[in-house]
Amino acid sequence: xxxxxxxxxxxxxxxxxxxxxxxxxxxxxxxxxxxxxxxxxxxxxxxxxxxxxxxxxxxxxxxxxxxxxxxxxxxxxxxxxxxxxxxxxxxxxxxxxxxxxxxxxxxxxxxxxxxxxxxxxxxxxxxxxxxxxxxxxxxxxxxxxxxxxxxxxxxxxxxxxxxxxxxxxxxxxxxxxxxxxxxxxxxxxxxxxxxxxxxxxxxxxxxxxxxxxxxxxxxxxxxxxxxxxxxxxxxxxxxxxxxxxxxxxxxxxxxxxxxxxxxxxxxxxxxxxxxxxxxxxxxxxxxxxxxxxxxxxxxxxxxxxxxxxxxxxxxxxxxxxxxxxxxxxxxxxxxxxxxxxxxxxxxxxxxxxxxxxxxxxxxxxxxxxxxxxxxxxxxxxxxxxxxxx
Numbered sequence: 001x002x003x004x005x006x007x008x009x010x011x012x013x014x015x016x017x018x019x020x021x022x023x024x025x026x027x028x029x030x031x032x033x034x035x036x037x038x039x040x041x042x043x044x045x046x047x048x049x050x051x052x053x054x055x056x057x058x059x060x061x062x063x064x065x066x067x068x069x070x071x072x073x074x075x076x077x078x079x080x081x082x083x084x085x086x087x088x089x090x091x092x093x094x095x096x097x098x099x100x101x102x103x104x105x106x107x108x109x110x111x112x113x114x115x116x117x118x119x120x121x122x123x124x125x126x127x128x129x130x131x132x133x134x135x136x137x138x139x140x141x142x143x144x145x146x147x148x149x150x151x152x153x154x155x156x157x158x159x160x161x162x163x164x165x166x167x168x169x170x171x172x173x174x175x176x177x178x179x180x181x182x183x184x185x186x187x188x189x190x191x192x193x194x195x196x197x198x199x200x201x202x203x204x205x206x207x208x209x210x211x212x213x214x215x216x217x218x219x220x221x222x223x224x225x226x227x228x229x230x231x232x233x234x235x236x237x238x239x240x241x242x243x244x245x246x247x248x249x250x251x252x253x254x255x256x257x258x259x260x261x262x263x264x265x266x267x268x269x270x271x272x273x274x275x276x277x278x279x280x281x282x283x284x285x286x287x288x289x290x291x292x293x294x295x296x297x298x299x300x301x302x303x304x305x306x307x308x309x310x311x312x313x314x315x316x317x318x319x320x321x322x323x324x325x326x327x328x329x330x331x332x333x334x335x336x337x338x339x340x341x342x343x344x345x346x347x348x349x350x351x352x353x354x355x356x357x358x359x360x361x362x363x364x365x366x367x368x369x370x371x372x373x374x375x376x377x378x379x380x381x382x383x384x385x386x387x388x389x
Contacts, residue, residue: 001031001145006045009136015109015128017046017100018137021118027328028111028137030247034067040115042096043068044103052077052099054092072099093121100127111135135333142325142333143346148248149370152326152348153379155243155250156368158203160382162239163254165199166192166212170388173258175231180258189214189225192237200241205250211238218255218362221320221354231259234269234361234386236354240330249330251350252380253366258388268355268363269386275299275353276365276384279322279336283351283369283376289340293322296353305355309338316357323350326368347371348379 010018020043022029024036033043033051035058042052048069051062055073062071074080077098082091096118100108107128110119112135119129144152173180173187180187189212200207213225218236229235238253255269275296282295297309297318306317321337326348334340336349343349349371354364367380 002143003045003140005140006136007047009132009134010109013107013109013130013132015107015130016105017044017103017108018132019044019100019108019110019114019129020137021110021115027141027247027332028135031141031328032137035062035065036247037062042099044100044105044108046103046105050099050103052096077102089117089121093118093125097122097125097127109136111137138333141327143344144327144348144370145346148327149346149348149379151243151246151248152250152368152370154246155205155241155248156252156379157250158200158205158243159239159241159250159252160380161203162196162199162205162241163237163252163382165195166237166239167254167256167388169195170229170235170256170258173229173231173388175259178230180229180231186228188228189217190227192229196237196239200239204244205241206244207239207241210240211236211253213362215361216358219316219356219358219360221356221362221364229258232257232261234261234265234363236362236364238364238366240326242330247328249326249328250379251326251330251366251368252382253352253354253364254382254384255363255365255386256388257386261386264360265363266386268360271299271303271305272353272355272363272365273384275318276351276367279351279353280367280369280376280378283343283349283371285343285345285371285373288342289323289334289336289349290338291340292343292351293337293340296322296351300353300355317355318353319356320354323352323366325349343371345371345373 020029024030044050050070051068077095079095109132192212214229214235215233217223217225240251279296282292297307306314323336325332352366356362369376
Protein backbone atom coordinates (compact mmCIF):
# COMPACT_ATOMS: atom_id res chain seq x y z
CA UNK A 1 0.00 0.00 0.00
CA UNK A 2 1.47 3.34 -1.11
CA UNK A 3 0.14 6.19 1.05
CA UNK A 4 2.56 8.85 -0.19
CA UNK A 5 -0.35 10.77 -1.79
CA UNK A 6 -2.09 10.82 1.58
CA UNK A 7 1.07 12.07 3.26
CA UNK A 8 1.31 14.87 0.69
CA UNK A 9 -2.35 15.76 1.17
CA UNK A 10 -1.90 16.03 4.94
CA UNK A 11 1.01 18.38 4.35
CA UNK A 12 -1.08 20.48 1.97
CA UNK A 13 -3.90 20.74 4.50
CA UNK A 14 -1.46 21.38 7.37
CA UNK A 15 -3.03 18.46 9.22
CA UNK A 16 -1.26 16.14 11.63
CA UNK A 17 -3.34 13.10 10.72
CA UNK A 18 -6.24 11.65 8.77
CA UNK A 19 -9.23 10.47 10.79
CA UNK A 20 -12.07 8.12 9.82
CA UNK A 21 -15.06 7.34 12.04
CA UNK A 22 -17.05 4.54 10.38
CA UNK A 23 -17.63 0.81 10.30
CA UNK A 24 -15.85 -1.35 7.77
CA UNK A 25 -18.61 -1.18 5.16
CA UNK A 26 -17.02 2.20 4.45
CA UNK A 27 -14.36 1.17 1.92
CA UNK A 28 -11.91 3.90 2.96
CA UNK A 29 -12.15 2.70 6.55
CA UNK A 30 -11.54 -0.92 5.60
CA UNK A 31 -8.66 0.04 3.28
CA UNK A 32 -6.85 2.21 5.81
CA UNK A 33 -7.46 0.03 8.88
CA UNK A 34 -7.31 -3.41 7.29
CA UNK A 35 -10.03 -4.47 9.71
CA UNK A 36 -13.57 -5.74 9.24
CA UNK A 37 -16.00 -4.69 11.99
CA UNK A 38 -19.76 -4.05 11.96
CA UNK A 39 -19.67 -1.12 14.43
CA UNK A 40 -18.00 2.28 13.91
CA UNK A 41 -14.45 2.78 15.17
CA UNK A 42 -11.78 5.43 14.76
CA UNK A 43 -8.82 5.04 12.45
CA UNK A 44 -6.06 7.63 12.72
CA UNK A 45 -3.32 7.78 10.10
CA UNK A 46 -0.31 9.92 11.01
CA UNK A 47 2.32 8.04 9.04
CA UNK A 48 1.27 4.93 10.93
CA UNK A 49 -2.23 3.61 11.54
CA UNK A 50 -3.89 3.62 14.97
CA UNK A 51 -7.32 2.20 15.88
CA UNK A 52 -9.62 3.23 18.73
CA UNK A 53 -12.67 1.17 19.73
CA UNK A 54 -15.54 2.23 21.97
CA UNK A 55 -15.82 -1.24 23.50
CA UNK A 56 -13.49 -4.18 23.97
CA UNK A 57 -15.60 -6.46 21.79
CA UNK A 58 -13.35 -6.17 18.71
CA UNK A 59 -10.13 -5.40 20.61
CA UNK A 60 -8.45 -8.81 20.54
CA UNK A 61 -9.40 -9.59 16.96
CA UNK A 62 -8.24 -6.16 15.78
CA UNK A 63 -4.83 -6.72 17.35
CA UNK A 64 -4.54 -9.99 15.44
CA UNK A 65 -6.06 -9.05 12.10
CA UNK A 66 -5.70 -5.32 11.43
CA UNK A 67 -2.68 -3.70 9.86
CA UNK A 68 -2.57 -1.04 12.59
CA UNK A 69 0.55 -0.10 14.53
CA UNK A 70 -1.60 0.25 17.65
CA UNK A 71 -5.06 -0.87 18.75
CA UNK A 72 -6.67 0.82 21.75
CA UNK A 73 -9.99 1.26 23.54
CA UNK A 74 -11.96 4.12 25.05
CA UNK A 75 -11.20 2.70 28.49
CA UNK A 76 -7.46 3.21 27.84
CA UNK A 77 -8.10 6.95 27.65
CA UNK A 78 -10.22 7.45 30.75
CA UNK A 79 -13.68 7.09 29.24
CA UNK A 80 -15.11 5.17 32.20
CA UNK A 81 -13.87 7.77 34.66
CA UNK A 82 -15.49 10.59 32.68
CA UNK A 83 -18.91 8.98 32.29
CA UNK A 84 -20.46 10.00 35.61
CA UNK A 85 -19.27 13.61 35.51
CA UNK A 86 -19.60 14.30 31.78
CA UNK A 87 -22.29 11.98 30.46
CA UNK A 88 -21.81 9.52 27.62
CA UNK A 89 -21.62 11.95 24.69
CA UNK A 90 -19.23 14.46 26.28
CA UNK A 91 -17.10 11.63 27.69
CA UNK A 92 -16.77 10.20 24.19
CA UNK A 93 -15.67 13.58 22.77
CA UNK A 94 -13.06 14.01 25.49
CA UNK A 95 -11.82 10.45 25.03
CA UNK A 96 -11.36 10.87 21.28
CA UNK A 97 -9.48 14.10 21.89
CA UNK A 98 -7.24 12.38 24.45
CA UNK A 99 -6.50 9.65 21.90
CA UNK A 100 -5.44 12.26 19.32
CA UNK A 101 -3.41 14.15 21.91
CA UNK A 102 -1.47 10.98 22.69
CA UNK A 103 -0.16 11.09 19.12
CA UNK A 104 0.44 14.87 19.16
CA UNK A 105 -2.41 15.43 16.71
CA UNK A 106 -3.90 18.93 16.90
CA UNK A 107 -5.47 19.05 13.42
CA UNK A 108 -7.09 16.23 11.44
CA UNK A 109 -8.26 15.90 7.86
CA UNK A 110 -11.44 13.89 7.49
CA UNK A 111 -13.52 12.50 4.58
CA UNK A 112 -16.35 14.72 3.30
CA UNK A 113 -18.98 12.45 4.89
CA UNK A 114 -17.38 12.35 8.33
CA UNK A 115 -19.96 12.30 11.18
CA UNK A 116 -20.93 15.84 12.13
CA UNK A 117 -21.34 15.02 15.83
CA UNK A 118 -17.80 13.63 16.03
CA UNK A 119 -16.40 16.66 14.19
CA UNK A 120 -18.24 19.13 16.43
CA UNK A 121 -17.15 17.28 19.55
CA UNK A 122 -13.49 17.31 18.50
CA UNK A 123 -13.64 21.00 17.64
CA UNK A 124 -15.12 21.69 21.07
CA UNK A 125 -12.05 19.98 22.52
CA UNK A 126 -9.74 22.23 20.52
CA UNK A 127 -9.00 19.84 17.65
CA UNK A 128 -9.02 21.44 14.21
CA UNK A 129 -11.09 19.37 11.76
CA UNK A 130 -10.83 20.05 8.02
CA UNK A 131 -12.75 18.21 5.29
CA UNK A 132 -10.64 16.52 2.64
CA UNK A 133 -12.66 17.57 -0.40
CA UNK A 134 -10.36 15.58 -2.70
CA UNK A 135 -11.27 12.29 -0.95
CA UNK A 136 -7.63 11.30 -0.93
CA UNK A 137 -8.00 7.80 0.50
CA UNK A 138 -10.62 7.03 -2.16
CA UNK A 139 -8.21 8.34 -4.80
CA UNK A 140 -5.35 6.24 -3.40
CA UNK A 141 -7.56 3.13 -3.54
CA UNK A 142 -8.05 3.64 -7.28
CA UNK A 143 -4.53 2.35 -8.01
CA UNK A 144 -4.54 -1.36 -7.24
CA UNK A 145 -1.61 -3.51 -6.18
CA UNK A 146 -1.01 -6.86 -7.86
CA UNK A 147 -2.62 -8.55 -4.86
CA UNK A 148 -5.73 -6.37 -5.14
CA UNK A 149 -5.98 -7.09 -8.86
CA UNK A 150 -5.84 -10.81 -8.07
CA UNK A 151 -8.71 -10.30 -5.61
CA UNK A 152 -10.78 -8.58 -8.31
CA UNK A 153 -9.87 -11.31 -10.79
CA UNK A 154 -11.07 -14.00 -8.37
CA UNK A 155 -14.39 -12.19 -7.85
CA UNK A 156 -14.78 -11.96 -11.62
CA UNK A 157 -14.22 -15.71 -12.01
CA UNK A 158 -17.14 -16.28 -9.64
CA UNK A 159 -19.10 -13.71 -11.63
CA UNK A 160 -18.48 -15.62 -14.86
CA UNK A 161 -19.74 -18.84 -13.25
CA UNK A 162 -22.91 -17.03 -12.19
CA UNK A 163 -23.44 -15.56 -15.64
CA UNK A 164 -22.96 -19.00 -17.18
CA UNK A 165 -25.56 -20.43 -14.79
CA UNK A 166 -27.99 -17.70 -15.80
CA UNK A 167 -27.37 -18.21 -19.50
CA UNK A 168 -27.74 -21.98 -19.10
CA UNK A 169 -31.13 -21.51 -17.44
CA UNK A 170 -32.20 -19.22 -20.28
CA UNK A 171 -31.01 -21.88 -22.72
CA UNK A 172 -33.32 -24.42 -21.08
CA UNK A 173 -36.34 -22.17 -21.58
CA UNK A 174 -39.07 -23.09 -24.03
CA UNK A 175 -41.06 -20.41 -25.79
CA UNK A 176 -44.78 -20.64 -25.04
CA UNK A 177 -46.49 -17.70 -26.69
CA UNK A 178 -45.26 -14.60 -24.85
CA UNK A 179 -43.81 -16.64 -22.01
CA UNK A 180 -40.63 -18.53 -21.27
CA UNK A 181 -41.11 -21.86 -19.47
CA UNK A 182 -38.55 -24.01 -17.65
CA UNK A 183 -39.85 -27.39 -16.49
CA UNK A 184 -43.37 -26.15 -17.08
CA UNK A 185 -42.92 -23.09 -14.82
CA UNK A 186 -42.84 -19.48 -16.01
CA UNK A 187 -39.26 -18.20 -15.97
CA UNK A 188 -39.05 -14.97 -13.99
CA UNK A 189 -36.44 -12.40 -13.17
CA UNK A 190 -36.58 -13.60 -9.58
CA UNK A 191 -35.87 -17.23 -10.57
CA UNK A 192 -32.84 -16.19 -12.61
CA UNK A 193 -31.54 -14.00 -9.77
CA UNK A 194 -31.84 -16.96 -7.40
CA UNK A 195 -29.69 -19.07 -9.73
CA UNK A 196 -27.11 -16.29 -9.91
CA UNK A 197 -26.97 -15.68 -6.17
CA UNK A 198 -26.76 -19.37 -5.23
CA UNK A 199 -23.92 -19.85 -7.70
CA UNK A 200 -22.05 -16.90 -6.20
CA UNK A 201 -22.54 -18.12 -2.64
CA UNK A 202 -21.03 -21.47 -3.54
CA UNK A 203 -17.96 -19.57 -4.74
CA UNK A 204 -17.53 -17.44 -1.66
CA UNK A 205 -19.21 -14.32 -2.98
CA UNK A 206 -22.25 -12.36 -1.89
CA UNK A 207 -24.67 -10.12 -3.75
CA UNK A 208 -27.55 -8.23 -2.19
CA UNK A 209 -28.98 -7.21 -5.54
CA UNK A 210 -28.43 -8.09 -9.18
CA UNK A 211 -30.06 -6.85 -12.36
CA UNK A 212 -32.15 -9.17 -14.51
CA UNK A 213 -34.30 -6.76 -16.50
CA UNK A 214 -36.42 -7.50 -19.56
CA UNK A 215 -38.26 -5.23 -21.97
CA UNK A 216 -39.20 -1.80 -20.64
CA UNK A 217 -37.54 -2.61 -17.31
CA UNK A 218 -34.23 -2.84 -19.14
CA UNK A 219 -34.65 0.71 -20.45
CA UNK A 220 -33.75 1.97 -16.97
CA UNK A 221 -30.05 1.10 -16.42
CA UNK A 222 -30.52 0.52 -12.69
CA UNK A 223 -33.94 -1.16 -12.69
CA UNK A 224 -33.38 -4.50 -10.97
CA UNK A 225 -36.13 -6.15 -13.03
CA UNK A 226 -39.03 -8.26 -11.87
CA UNK A 227 -41.67 -10.67 -13.08
CA UNK A 228 -41.82 -12.97 -16.11
CA UNK A 229 -39.08 -12.87 -18.73
CA UNK A 230 -40.34 -12.76 -22.29
CA UNK A 231 -39.09 -14.27 -25.54
CA UNK A 232 -37.73 -12.18 -28.41
CA UNK A 233 -36.92 -9.27 -26.06
CA UNK A 234 -33.50 -8.20 -24.72
CA UNK A 235 -32.74 -9.32 -21.17
CA UNK A 236 -29.99 -7.36 -19.40
CA UNK A 237 -28.11 -9.30 -16.73
CA UNK A 238 -25.71 -7.21 -14.65
CA UNK A 239 -23.85 -9.04 -11.87
CA UNK A 240 -21.53 -7.27 -9.41
CA UNK A 241 -20.55 -9.69 -6.60
CA UNK A 242 -18.33 -9.03 -3.61
CA UNK A 243 -15.90 -11.68 -2.41
CA UNK A 244 -16.84 -12.37 1.21
CA UNK A 245 -13.22 -12.82 2.30
CA UNK A 246 -11.31 -10.12 0.43
CA UNK A 247 -14.23 -7.64 0.08
CA UNK A 248 -13.29 -6.92 -3.55
CA UNK A 249 -15.91 -6.83 -6.30
CA UNK A 250 -16.34 -8.13 -9.80
CA UNK A 251 -18.67 -6.58 -12.37
CA UNK A 252 -20.03 -7.80 -15.71
CA UNK A 253 -23.09 -7.25 -17.89
CA UNK A 254 -24.41 -9.25 -20.81
CA UNK A 255 -27.60 -8.85 -22.83
CA UNK A 256 -29.37 -12.00 -23.97
CA UNK A 257 -32.39 -12.81 -26.09
CA UNK A 258 -34.27 -16.11 -26.12
CA UNK A 259 -35.85 -16.39 -29.56
CA UNK A 260 -35.50 -13.89 -32.38
CA UNK A 261 -34.71 -10.26 -31.52
CA UNK A 262 -36.20 -7.71 -33.88
CA UNK A 263 -34.12 -5.72 -36.32
CA UNK A 264 -33.80 -2.70 -34.06
CA UNK A 265 -32.55 -4.73 -31.12
CA UNK A 266 -29.97 -6.44 -33.37
CA UNK A 267 -28.86 -3.05 -34.70
CA UNK A 268 -28.58 -1.65 -31.18
CA UNK A 269 -26.62 -4.68 -30.03
CA UNK A 270 -24.18 -4.46 -32.93
CA UNK A 271 -23.66 -0.74 -32.28
CA UNK A 272 -23.12 -1.36 -28.56
CA UNK A 273 -20.61 -4.10 -29.26
CA UNK A 274 -18.79 -1.68 -31.59
CA UNK A 275 -18.88 1.08 -28.96
CA UNK A 276 -17.58 -1.38 -26.37
CA UNK A 277 -14.67 -2.43 -28.59
CA UNK A 278 -13.80 1.17 -29.55
CA UNK A 279 -13.80 2.16 -25.89
CA UNK A 280 -11.56 -0.78 -25.02
CA UNK A 281 -9.15 0.23 -27.79
CA UNK A 282 -8.90 3.73 -26.30
CA UNK A 283 -7.67 2.47 -22.92
CA UNK A 284 -4.00 3.08 -22.22
CA UNK A 285 -1.93 4.88 -19.60
CA UNK A 286 -2.10 8.62 -20.16
CA UNK A 287 -5.49 8.49 -21.85
CA UNK A 288 -8.29 9.93 -19.78
CA UNK A 289 -11.58 8.43 -18.76
CA UNK A 290 -13.13 11.18 -20.87
CA UNK A 291 -11.18 9.96 -23.92
CA UNK A 292 -12.56 6.45 -23.46
CA UNK A 293 -16.09 7.79 -22.99
CA UNK A 294 -15.73 9.89 -26.15
CA UNK A 295 -14.79 6.79 -28.15
CA UNK A 296 -18.07 5.11 -27.18
CA UNK A 297 -20.12 8.26 -27.77
CA UNK A 298 -18.61 8.69 -31.26
CA UNK A 299 -19.98 5.30 -32.35
CA UNK A 300 -23.50 6.08 -31.20
CA UNK A 301 -23.61 9.65 -32.45
CA UNK A 302 -22.21 8.65 -35.87
CA UNK A 303 -25.19 6.26 -36.09
CA UNK A 304 -27.59 9.11 -35.30
CA UNK A 305 -28.42 7.96 -31.76
CA UNK A 306 -28.57 10.38 -28.81
CA UNK A 307 -25.97 10.48 -26.04
CA UNK A 308 -25.72 12.65 -22.96
CA UNK A 309 -22.60 14.21 -24.50
CA UNK A 310 -24.62 15.38 -27.50
CA UNK A 311 -27.87 16.09 -25.63
CA UNK A 312 -27.56 16.41 -21.82
CA UNK A 313 -31.36 16.25 -21.48
CA UNK A 314 -31.96 13.05 -23.41
CA UNK A 315 -33.80 10.24 -21.66
CA UNK A 316 -33.14 7.66 -24.38
CA UNK A 317 -30.02 6.43 -26.13
CA UNK A 318 -26.69 6.29 -24.31
CA UNK A 319 -27.66 7.81 -20.97
CA UNK A 320 -24.78 6.99 -18.63
CA UNK A 321 -21.01 7.05 -18.45
CA UNK A 322 -18.93 4.43 -20.22
CA UNK A 323 -17.59 3.01 -16.97
CA UNK A 324 -16.27 3.40 -13.46
CA UNK A 325 -13.64 2.07 -11.11
CA UNK A 326 -14.20 -1.20 -9.24
CA UNK A 327 -12.55 -2.46 -6.06
CA UNK A 328 -13.72 -2.43 -2.46
CA UNK A 329 -16.66 -0.44 -3.81
CA UNK A 330 -18.49 -1.55 -6.91
CA UNK A 331 -18.54 2.09 -8.02
CA UNK A 332 -15.38 4.02 -7.21
CA UNK A 333 -12.65 6.07 -8.85
CA UNK A 334 -11.55 6.54 -11.55
CA UNK A 335 -14.45 7.83 -13.61
CA UNK A 336 -14.78 6.68 -17.21
CA UNK A 337 -17.06 9.50 -18.24
CA UNK A 338 -17.10 13.16 -19.26
CA UNK A 339 -15.07 14.23 -16.22
CA UNK A 340 -12.75 11.21 -16.17
CA UNK A 341 -9.12 12.01 -15.42
CA UNK A 342 -5.90 10.35 -16.52
CA UNK A 343 -5.78 6.57 -16.42
CA UNK A 344 -2.83 4.92 -14.68
CA UNK A 345 -1.48 1.37 -14.51
CA UNK A 346 -3.33 -0.43 -11.74
CA UNK A 347 -6.66 1.29 -12.35
CA UNK A 348 -9.43 -1.32 -12.53
CA UNK A 349 -12.36 -0.04 -14.58
CA UNK A 350 -15.48 -1.19 -16.38
CA UNK A 351 -16.28 -0.60 -20.02
CA UNK A 352 -20.08 -0.71 -20.33
CA UNK A 353 -21.76 1.25 -23.12
CA UNK A 354 -25.48 0.72 -23.67
CA UNK A 355 -28.65 1.97 -25.35
CA UNK A 356 -32.05 2.44 -23.74
CA UNK A 357 -35.60 3.27 -24.79
CA UNK A 358 -38.82 2.04 -23.12
CA UNK A 359 -40.27 1.34 -26.56
CA UNK A 360 -37.40 -1.04 -27.37
CA UNK A 361 -35.88 -2.11 -24.07
CA UNK A 362 -32.19 -1.90 -23.40
CA UNK A 363 -28.86 -3.43 -24.33
CA UNK A 364 -25.58 -3.20 -22.42
CA UNK A 365 -22.24 -4.99 -22.62
CA UNK A 366 -19.75 -4.70 -19.75
CA UNK A 367 -16.27 -6.06 -19.16
CA UNK A 368 -13.91 -5.42 -16.27
CA UNK A 369 -10.34 -4.47 -17.18
CA UNK A 370 -7.13 -3.31 -15.54
CA UNK A 371 -4.94 -0.59 -17.07
CA UNK A 372 -1.40 -1.87 -17.65
CA UNK A 373 1.89 -0.25 -18.60
CA UNK A 374 1.20 -0.74 -22.29
CA UNK A 375 -2.60 -0.84 -22.55
CA UNK A 376 -4.98 -3.04 -20.61
CA UNK A 377 -5.72 -6.58 -19.50
CA UNK A 378 -9.28 -7.80 -19.74
CA UNK A 379 -10.16 -9.50 -16.46
CA UNK A 380 -13.37 -10.86 -18.01
CA UNK A 381 -13.41 -14.18 -19.84
CA UNK A 382 -16.95 -14.51 -21.11
CA UNK A 383 -18.32 -14.47 -24.68
CA UNK A 384 -20.24 -11.55 -26.11
CA UNK A 385 -23.32 -12.89 -27.86
CA UNK A 386 -26.96 -11.81 -28.03
CA UNK A 387 -29.03 -14.87 -28.93
CA UNK A 388 -29.08 -17.75 -26.45
CA UNK A 389 -28.54 -21.03 -28.25
